[in-house]
Amino acid sequence: MKLYKILEKQLKKENNFVTDNGEIKKWVVINKAQNFDDKIIELLLENKELKEKFFIEIKKILVFKQNLFVQFLEQKNYLNDSYTKYKNKVGLTIGNKYLKQRNEVALVWPFKDCILEGGQSREEDKREEIFFNETLAQDEITQLLEPKMLTNAKTFDKNGEHKFKGFKRDEELNKKRNLPKNTITDNIIIKGNNLLALHSLKKEFAGKIKLIYIDPPYNTGNDSFKYNDNFNHSTWLTFMKNRLEIARNLLRNDGVICVQCDDNENAYLKILMDEVFQGCFLNNIVVKMSEASGVKMNHAKSRFPKIKEYILIYKMSNFNGFLKIDKYKQKEWDKENNIFIEEISKKDREALIEFEAKEINTDNDVIEANKILSNTKKISLSKKIKELNFKDEVEIKEWLFNNSYRIIKTAGSSSLTKFVKNLDSIPKQDIAAAISKKGILFFYITNFNRNTKQPRLQVIFADANIFKNPCDFWQDIKTTGAISDEGGVKLSNGKKPEKILHRLLKMITNKTDIVLDYHLGSGTTCAVAHKMERQYIGIEQLDYGKNDSVKRLQNVINNDTSGISKSVNWQGGGSFTYFELKKYNQTFIEHISEAEDSTALFKIWEQMKSKSFLNYNVDIKKQEEHIDEFTRLELKQQKEHLVELLDKNQLYVNLSSINDSDFEVSPEEQQITNSFYQIKKY
Numbered sequence: 001m002k003l004y005k006i007l008e009k010q011l012k013k014e015n016n017f018v019t020d021n022g023e024i025k026k027w028v029v030i031n032k033a034q035n036f037d038d039k040i041i042e043l044l045l046e047n048k049e050l051k052e053k054f055f056i057e058i059k060k061i062l063v064f065k066q067n068l069f070v071q072f073l074e075q076k077n078y079l080n081d082s083y084t085k086y087k088n089k090v091g092l093t094i095g096n097k098y099l100k101q102r103n104e105v106a107l108v109w110p111f112k113d114c115i116l117e118g119g120q121s122r123e124e125d126k127r128e129e130i131f132f133n134e135t136l137a138q139d140e141i142t143q144l145l146e147p148k149m150l151t152n153a154k155t156f157d158k159n160g161e162h163k164f165k166g167f168k169r170d171e172e173l174n175k176k177r178n179l180p181k182n183t184i185t186d187n188i189i190i191k192g193n194n195l196l197a198l199h200s201l202k203k204e205f206a207g208k209i210k211l212i213y214i215d216p217p218y219n220t221g222n223d224s225f226k227y228n229d230n231f232n233h234s235t236w237l238t239f240m241k242n243r244l245e246i247a248r249n250l251l252r253n254d255g256v257i258c259v260q261c262d263d264n265e266n267a268y269l270k271i272l273m274d275e276v277f278q279g280c281f282l283n284n285i286v287v288k289m290s291e292a293s294g295v296k297m298n299h300a301k302s303r304f305p306k307i308k309e310y311i312l313i314y315k316m317s318n319f320n321g322f323l324k325i326d327k328y329k330q331k332e333w334d335k336e337n338n339i340f341i342e343e344i345s346k347k348d349r350e351a352l353i354e355f356e357a358k359e360i361n362t363d364n365d366v367i368e369a370n371k372i373l374s375n376t377k378k379i380s381l382s383k384k385i386k387e388l389n390f391k392d393e394v395e396i397k398e399w400l401f402n403n404s405y406r407i408i409k410t411a412g413s414s415s416l417t418k419f420v421k422n423l424d425s426i427p428k429q430d431i432a433a434a435i436s437k438k439g440i441l442f443f444y445i446t447n448f449n450r451n452t453k454q455p456r457l458q459v460i461f462a463d464a465n466i467f468k469n470p471c472d473f474w475q476d477i478k479t480t481g482a483i484s485d486e487g488g489v490k491l492s493n494g495k496k497p498e499k500i501l502h503r504l505l506k507m508i509t510n511k512t513d514i515v516l517d518y519h520l521g522s523g524t525t526c527a528v529a530h531k532m533e534r535q536y537i538g539i540e541q542l543d544y545g546k547n548d549s550v551k552r553l554q555n556v557i558n559n560d561t562s563g564i565s566k567s568v569n570w571q572g573g574g575s576f577t578y579f580e581l582k583k584y585n586q587t588f589i590e591h592i593s594e595a596e597d598s599t600a601l602f603k604i605w606e607q608m609k610s611k612s613f614l615n616y617n618v619d620i621k622k623q624e625e626h627i628d629e630f631t632r633l634e635l636k637q638q639k640e641h642l643v644e645l646l647d648k649n650q651l652y653v654n655l656s657s658i659n660d661s662d663f664e665v666s667p668e669e670q671q672i673t674n675s676f677y678q679i680k681k682y
Contacts, residue, residue, distance in 0.1 A: 004072075007050060010043050016279040016317050026073055028279050033069050039317075044069075107271045109234040115141050116195075116238045131238065145199040148192070149582035149653040149665060153672040155186075156550070157575035158557050164577065164668075166675045177512050179208055182678065187530065187574070189549055190539045192581030194518040196652055197539045198246045200581065203677060205537070209250045210513035212257040213504060213525050215496055216240065219264050236265065237272060243518065244276045250516065253318040256282070256508045260496070262309045270312060277314040285311040287500065288475040311504075322507040325470060340384040341406045343377035349405075381407060470503070477503070486563045488555040489522045489547040498563030501528040509534055523549025527563065530556050531570045550578055579672055584663055585651040588612050592639050598631065601638050611662065613647040 008024055011017045017029050032040045041064055044050045054069045055062045114131035132140045153164035171181040184204055190197045219236040247257060257277070261269050266284075274281060290307045351372055390396045400407070470476070477499045484490055486498055501524055509515060511533045517525035520538035526549060529536035538549055552560075559565075559572030588608055595601050609620055623630075623645070630638060653663045658673060665673075673679065 003049060003053060006047060007072075010047050010050060013043060014039055014317060025279060030070055030073055031278065033066060033073070036064065036066065107268070107275060109237050111234055111238045112241070114238055115144065115242055116235065143654065145196070147200045147203065147655040147677065148196055149655055149658060149663070149669060150200075150579045150672045150676055151582040151666075151669045152191075153577065153579040153668070155575060155577045156554055156557065158573060164579070164672055166671075167577065173512060183208060184676070185535060187526070187535055187553075187576035188537045189520070189523075189526065189553070189576055189578045190537070190581065191541070191578070192539070192583075192652065193541055194539045195243055195246070197581060198243060198250065198518055200655075201250060201537065202246065205514070205516075206249050207252055208514055209516045209537075210252055210255050210510075211505065211508050212247050212251060212255070212516045212518075213260075213501065214247075214258075214517055214519045215260045215521065216519045218262050220262075233265075233268075237268060240269065241272060241276065244273065247516075247518070248276060248316075251316050253316050254320065255316045256319060257314050258504055258508075259312045260287075260309055261312065263306065266310050266312075273312055273314055277316075280314045280316065280319075282313040282315050282319075283311075283472050285313065286473045287311060287477070287479075288473075289479045291480060311500075325507055326503070338381045339408045340379050340381045340403070341376050341408065342379055342384075344406070345375075348372045348375060474500070474503075487523065487527050487552040487560055488562070489544070489552045495522055496524050498524055498528050501525050502532070502564045502567070505529060505532050505534060520549050522547055523552040526576075527552050527556050527560070530574055530576070531564060531568050536576075579676075582653040582663075582665070582669060583651040584653050585612050585646045588646060589643055592642050595635075595639065598635060598638060601635075601642060605642060608642070608645070613651065614645050615647045618645050 011024055011029060012022075017025050017032075019025055029040065044054050044064075045062070051062075054065050054072075056065055057063075111131045113134050115134065115137075116131055132144065134141065155162045155164055167184045167186050169182045170185040173185055174181050174183045217236075219233065244257075251257060259269065259273065270281075270284065287309050288307055289309045292305050292307055385396060385399075388399070390399065477497055479497050479500075483497045484495055486495070505515065505528060509532075513534050515525065515529045515534045515536045516538075517536070518539040520526065520540035521542075522544060523538060523540075526536045526538040530553060540549060553576055556570075557572060557574055557576075559570070561570075564570070588604060591604050592601065595604065608614065614620070630641065633641065653665070655673065655677065657663045658665055658670060658679075
C-alpha cells in the first residue's frame with residue numbers, strides 16, 4: 001500500500017481529522033503537526049511504516065521529523081481537487097500557499113504567551129495584573145500552577161454541617177461509569193482562585209469530566225457586577241485561555257464544554273475556543289435572556305436593545321451527539337382548542353389525563369369520559385377571553401399558555417356523530433347526550449378505521465399539543481422575575497435560570513456523570529446537578545455571604561422547591577464536601593483587619609517582612625525609608641496600604657510545602673490534602 005494511503009487510513013482513526021463526507025481535514029492535521037500535537041504523534045507511532053518515515057532515533061530517543069511530515073501532507077492530494085486547486089478553498093495566499101497553510105494567520109493579543117496570575121476577589125479590583133511568560137518564567141509558572149494545600153474542609157448533608165472524615169471512592173459506581181475505581185465520588189465545592197484550583201484537580205480528575213459549563217465575567221466594564229469584571233480585552237483573553245486549556249485536559253474523550261457570554265467578547269471567544277478545541281465546535285446557542293421592555297427601551301432609538309446571550313458549545317474527539325433533546329412548550333396557539341373548563345375537580349382532571357394518555361379506548365371509555373366532562377362547567381374560549389378584557393394580544397397569548405391545561409378541542413363532526421351512532425353497545429340516551437350541544441363528545445379520532453367497532457380515541461387538551469423542538473435559538477426559558485430568588489439565594493445580575501442548566505445536563509450527561517463549573521457564582525450549575533443526581537465540582541473565589549453556593553446547596557439538600565424541583569420530582573437529600581485552597585498571606589490580611597491601632601500594624605509589618613509573600617515590585621528598603629509617611633496616615637489607610645503590599649495571587653500554599661513548618665500546616669489540613677491527592681506519606 002502506498003504511504004499516503006497508509007497515512008490516510010491511520011489519520012481517519014481520529015474523528016476530528018475527518019470531514020462529514022469522510023475526507024481528511026488536511027489543514028487541521030498540518031496545524032496539529034506544527035504544534036507537535038500528541039494525538040498526531042501517537043497515531044504515527046502506532047504504524048511501523050509511518051514511524052520509520054517520519055521519526056529519527058537519536059541516542060535511543062525518537063524525534064518527530066515535523067517539516068518532512070508537513071511537506072508530505074502539502075504535496076499529497078487527499079481532497080480530490082485535481083480538477084482545480086481552488087475547488088475546495090477560499091482564502092488568501094502567498095507564493096501559492098494559503099496563509100493558514102503557512103501557519104501565518106492566528107488570533108493574537110498582548111500577553112497571549114503568558115500565564116495571568118490574576119484572580120477575581122474584591123480585594124483585587126483595579127490592581128496591576130501580573131503575567132508570567134511561558135518561555136522566560138518557567139520556574140514562576142511551575143510554582144504558580146503546582147497543586148495546592150487544602151484547608152477548612154467540612155461535609156454537609158440533611159443533618160447539617162459535619163467534620164470532614166475523608167473522601168468517598170465508590171468502586172461499584174466508578175465501575176459502572178468506566179472510571180478508575182479510586183476516583184472521588186463526593187460532590188465538591190472549592191473556594192479559591194479557579195486557575196489554581198483547576199490545576200489542583202488535574203491529578204484526580206483529568207479525563208473524567210463529562211460536562212463543563214461556565215458563565216465567566218463578560219468583560220463589560222460594569223463594576224456593579226459582583227465579579228471583578230473590569231478586565232481589559234487582552235487581559236481577559238489571556239485569563240480565559242489559561243483556564244480553557246487546563247479545562248480541556250479535565251474533559252473526557254466524549255466530554256463537552258459550554259461557555260455562556262454576551263456580545264462583548266463572543267466573536268473573540270469563538271476564535272479563541274476554535275484554537276483551544278480545534279475542529280470541535282458544535283453550536284453557538286442564542287438564549288433570550290430578557291424582554292424588550294423596561295429601562296433598556298430608553299435607548300431603542302439609538303441602538304437595538306440587547307435581549308440575548310450566547311452559549312458556545314464544543315466537544316471532545318469522541319463525542320457522538322446529544323443523548324436527549326426534549327421538546328418544549330411554545331407560546332403559539334391552536335385555535336381548534338376552543339372550549340374552556342372553568343370548574344373541574346382534581347379527581348376528574350386526573351381521570352381525563354388518563355384518557356388523554358390512552359391510544360385505544362373502549363366503548364365504556366367514551367361513556368365515562370363524556371360523563372366526567374358533563375360534570376364540568378364549560379364556556380367557549382372566545383367568550384372567556386372577552387370576559388377577561390385583556391389589553392393586547394401579548395396578554396392573551398400569555399394567559400392561553402398558562403391555562404392550556406383547562407382548554408379542550410371539540411370533535412363534534414358529522415363523521416364522528418355517525419360513527420358513535422353505529423356503536424350498538426352505547427345506550428341511545430348516552431348517544432343523545434354525546435351529540436347534544438350541552439354535552440358534546442370531547443374526543444378526537446386519531447386513527448379512524450371504519451372496519452372496526454373499536455375506534456382509536458384520544459382526549460385532546462391544549463397543553464398536549466403546543467410543543468416544539470429546541471434549535472439554536474432558545475426563547476422559551478423564562479429568565480426574568482422569580483429567577484433571581486431560585487435556590488433561596490439572590491443575585492440581581494447574571495444569575496442563570498435552573499432550566500438552562502437542566503436542558504444542557506439532560507442533553508449531554510447521564511446520571512452519575514461528573515459536571516464542573518469553575519465560575520460557580522450563586523451555584524446554579526451545582527444545584528441543578530444535585531437535583532439531577534450528577535456528581536459535581538464547583539469552584540468560586542468570591543464571597544457571596546448568605547447568597548453563596550454553599551447556602552444554596554444546603555437549601556437543595558433540605559428540599560428546595562424552586563427552579564426545576566417540580567419537573568424532576570426533587571425530594572431533597574444528598575451531600576457535598578466543601579474545602580478551600582490554603583492561603584498563607586490570608587492570616588496577615590485577617591490580622592491587619594482586626595488591628596485596633598498603629599502599634600499592632602507595625603508588629604504585623606515586622607512579621608510580613610520575614611514571613612509573608614510580598615508583591616514582586618515591593619522594595620522593603622524603600623518602605624522603611626518612607627515609614628514616617630506611613631505613620632501620618634489614618635488607621636484605615638494604613639491597613640489598606642499593608643494589604644496592598646501582599647501578593648494576593650501567590651497566597652496559596654503549594655502541596656510541596658506540606659512539611660514546611662513556615663506554612664504552619666495543621667494535622668486537619670494534612671488529612672484532607674492526603675485524602676484528596678491520595679498521599680500515603682507526608
